[in-house]
Amino acid sequence: MTQQAAASSDHLIGDNPLALTNRPVRPDADASRLSRFDDDRWDLTPGIFEDHSTKTSLNFEVFPVRWRMEVKEYFWLLINDETIRPLPAAQLDKRLSLRTISFASTPLSRVLAWAEEHGITSLNELSPARLDLMLADIADLDLSKGAKGMMISETRRLWAYREVVPEILRMPEPQPWLGELTRDLFAEAPQRPGNRTPRIGDETLVPLISWAMRFIDDLSADITTSFHEYCLLLQQEDRFRPPGVGRSTPGGRRQERLKRVLDQFRRDGTKLPGRTLPDGSRGIRWQHLGRLTHTLGGLHARFDQDLIRQSGLEIDDDTYLSTPCKGTINGQLWRSKPIAFDHAANLAQHLVTACFILIAYLSGMRPGEVLSLKRDCVAHDKSTGRWTVTGLRWKGATDNDGAKAVEGEQRDLPWVVHPIVARAVDVLTRLHPGTLLFPVSIRPKPLRGPAAPTNLRPGTAMTTSQVGTDIVEFIDWANTYCTENGRPDHIPSDKQGRVSPRRFRRTLAWHIVRQPRGLVAAAIQYGHVSTHITQGYAGTYASGFLDDLALEQWLERIENVDELETYLDSGGHVSGPSATELESKTRHAQAKFSGRTMPTVRQAHKLLQDPTLQVFKSRGMHCVFNKATALCTKESENGPSLGECRSACSNIARTDQDIAELRVEINALPEDPLAPAIRNHRIALVKETMARAIKHHEEAR
Template sequence: MNTQVLITAQLEEDPPVLMNRQLRPDDTRRGSLSRFSDATWDLSPGVFEDHSTMISLNFEVFPEHWRQDVKTYFWHLINDEKIRPLPAGPVEALPSLRTIAFVRPHLLRLITWFETQGIRSLDKATPKILDALLGDLSETDLTYAQKRHILTETRRLWVYRDVVPVSMQLPAAAPWHDERAYDLLGRPPQKRENRTPRISDGTLAPLMGWSIQFVENFADDIVGSYHQYLELIKNEYRHRPVESEQLQASDRKQRLRRTLAALKKADVGLPGRVLADGTREVRWQHLGRLARGPGHSFPKFDSKMIARSGLPIDDNAYLTVPCSAMLDGELWRGRFLAWDEIISLTTHLQTACFVLLTYLSGMRPGEALSLEQDCLILDSKTGLWAVSGIQWKSAKNTNGQKAAEGQQRSVPWIVHPLAAEAVRILTKLSSGRLLFPNSLRPRAIRGLNSPDNLRAGTARTSSQIGTDLVRFIDWVNDYCTSNNRKDSIPADPHGRVSPSRFRRTLAWHIVRRPRGLVAAAIQYGHVATYVTQGYSGSYASGFPDELGFERWLERIDNVQDVEEYLNNGGHLSGPAATELEQRTRLATAKFLGRTIPTRRQANALLSDPTLQVFKGAGMHCVYNQTTALCSRNDQGPALGECRSACSNIARTDGDINELKEMVAELNDDILAPPIRYQRAQLVASTLTKAIHEHESNQNDD
């Protein structure tokens, strides 16, 4: 019996779709796993990332003639345990379920093209026809990436030709042989900028400021009220056990009496709402929550007791945990938080924690969203805070293949104390395993519930946290408008502040603004020290690649600026002026216009001699290790320790303008103590001499 017959017989038994895949141990759908005959396959039970969205395959989109054979192909993609390297492809690996889900739209485009050509069996796909496919792709409006994916899926289909049905079997010769995508499609139209835009300083500074405000100032008020919310909601019908006791009338009255007395003592009125005509009515359900009794029965049986209490009707239903956080000398949100706003405020606090955690650690969004309880560690010897977690990207099993269940990090992230405080607050907010649960509302124990089979994980997704960020910024801006504040968060020029932008922004600030400030006066250099220690500094984290890539972009920007300056007749001065011009011309010829490298390639190219030029304060360091006065190692210059006598210094007109500003500041400091003033004058004299030499040589030119 040949292979195809065996496969057909196996599939006729309608096997599970995830027959050879590891399943989540806590998944509740194991008894209803998708079968081969289903029109849609749910792959989520085999996805271990808690922050993952639902992953599924819908085969109804394929032409009916191809549908069954396409399903057979995908079943083998999922369950075939043989490693099948692609021609001109990446490192050998079994495709992950997420990769397989990404195959579908590109395979659909491929199948649709063959269908429009009247080709209903892929064994007819001769080299001439495949070249025609390339020609048609070049004329479509698809992006370069989409075209490349179609080529990849053609080759992936070819390597499975021994197990797929005849109609899906490409000819024996490998499609396009070993030619790479850019040989077939041409070089991609790439720019040298990072595709993920950094968050602008104008947006980041107030965003960080308000995030810190929530974590350091508002958190106690929100956490206290949220915990009361969790206790009170247990008194609602949907959250109360079916077998809970039925209150006797005397117990109901006693509880209500105690509640009314407590409200009066706290100077809180009856929970209410303001109607359209300006009158107020009692919100009996919330009074029932507070009294742990049936709120609907109070107006019928206990109206006299309520009237005798003399309590007014409030404009809202308030929780009774008093607020204490002050902002500009006043309570930030009134004396109490309202029942209706506590979930949104708690979500805003959770979002603020996410901002601090990701920006001050360099974590990927998914890594932060997958953090669990007890992940925070304090090293008693160094005093540094660390966060442990599960690594998904680059996680390998003993066979060298992707570990679907992830791996515990061998070395944790080293984080800033503010990020550690964010983790502590998240721990207080979460009663479950995850620090970023999908919902802060407790799940009802009876009545209607939202479906629980949408995805495997129970953490917040990147998409959800992205929406949370938008709502957080909107809340801050509304708050600023209502309170006439000037520190609102302006819109970012590059659009929505997405979760993935924090990691790139941190890398940019570490490289470009080493002496700058994060909101609340956290030095970027300080943050850089934390982030680049421990796990975040290892290549498994990917963050050093981010830094290398950002440094590459900085160097190329610098080359371009100096090149433009020289082409416009700019003058250079200083002992390294000639060397700076030579390196700039060589780097321009060598790198400008070059296809953007990968992050690892950028890191390697940073050692190129022509790129060893660093912009400092009032000068350019044309670094030469043997002559540098600031540093004698291979780590590059210490720009904060630059000495005026160093032979590596060169200056442009822009540098001279910076020196003039420094001299003006030094001369203005006339009230400084004598010793410091004399030192300042010496420095000013040295800088003035550099200015004079630059301008004198410029006039000579």
């Protein structure tokens, strides 16, 4: 496609081309429904191959009428022109993805609305003075910094396309705002390092992981069996059978089949399927009785009530499946009755959610990577004992031209995961027959009745937002169960708000860096997870997880410097062989990094090796790491092995907080005169070492 053809207004309008003329389209997309240039809304979803993606579109009715046709030509160019035109002050050299293009609609509509309000009839009138006026007005808008920055970016992108856009959108030759960075244009103060994705607090995370594991290890068998029974019963309804296929009725007439079902109820000691009416009385669930007898429940209601009364069976308060529940929680059955028919699908969905929680948290995958997993994605290497998961990655996947690979790409190296992740995958493969582990719905789809909506997205996996809603419902179910059964292990609300899927990856990185010896429910150690994650999934930089760890480590080091600086400025005392070195490094680090903005990933990796940042907080001490004198390890190139600290190491320094921690540890050490002598001797030595450190700290004050 030539630039001249792309820029020809008459050509585009006359031919009414497809919105996705020069983009690959999903093979399952309906070609007759693809958006065309003349449409006021372009559906871009057929060009997005992620099965977990949501619908993505461009609505041109948000643009002022004066500019609308030319804006459509501009967006058609963004979608279909392969020429890369990077933004000023940006390092982007890849073709824009369709989702990125869709994000440009709102900020650009705001820019053109501003031009309309100021009587501008062509963007060629945007002189430097008017651009400065626009900048001042944008700064005064009641929008987030990100939304304001998007308005600046889309103005610059329009300038980058000035040679091919319609004349009314063609900006003057001078580069807008001389290419200055957006933060400089708005005179923003330097930001302290931080991660905008909040981690999940331990008060919420630990019981959440505990309940997810409980579903997989203790309750999954009951839920899976009941869900399969639920699906088989649904197939007895007309709407779940293909047209022309009748019921698969067993031998005997209707009343004979009903008698067999009633006799089975008596033998099993169960009651008739029922429901509780608004007045508190009970009525028979005729539809379910018809499912059991392979007939219409209404026929039993009309002709067989005498036969049912003669059976002497009572009506139950609900309609329960026949599968008895055998799973236990803390040694007690989790349900005294089978799962109700109406609850089977919801519990199965909660089981799917539990699997997502564990896979996302204990693997470090991005939500989209988890949602794209397929059956048979797990493998076990008996020689190494490692469990691995293979799948697609989307972020960072590029084609031969460096543009985004719209179909994703198979990871060269699999994710190395905790065995519980493998169990979660196995549960999903037994729960439903779908190819994707996380399909849009695991419920059987009706084959008759109203036609399916025509505006459904082509992707067949759950979306990230759908999983987020399911996590909220999973937490609600667990808390309701705890309340009804007098259990103490509720899942409290997280202080940072809703537990969204992308927070699991951030939380895992935080725990690996900050609490390597912490515990998750059922004694899963972060250290164990860290070893698997950093050696497997994050062992390749393409995964991005090493970048998350580097940024988290950088954040931890800077926070540690801040705390030590505040402590020293308040007259805090430091003892130990590296006390002087600790104070020196703290002062130098604060002077060097104070006010520094969040570094790039490359900077974070480099800055972590800065000598002034080699101070690590451990239990009852600070390690001022010097590889040459460290006793914990002689092989580490990146830092100390804090789990192997030795009291004689010359890298140790202690603050008042460290001494307070030592006092707590001394008081917590057991005194058991009946214990073996060697144990008592060892405890006495530990106490003596700690007491000596405390005494030295106080005397040196």
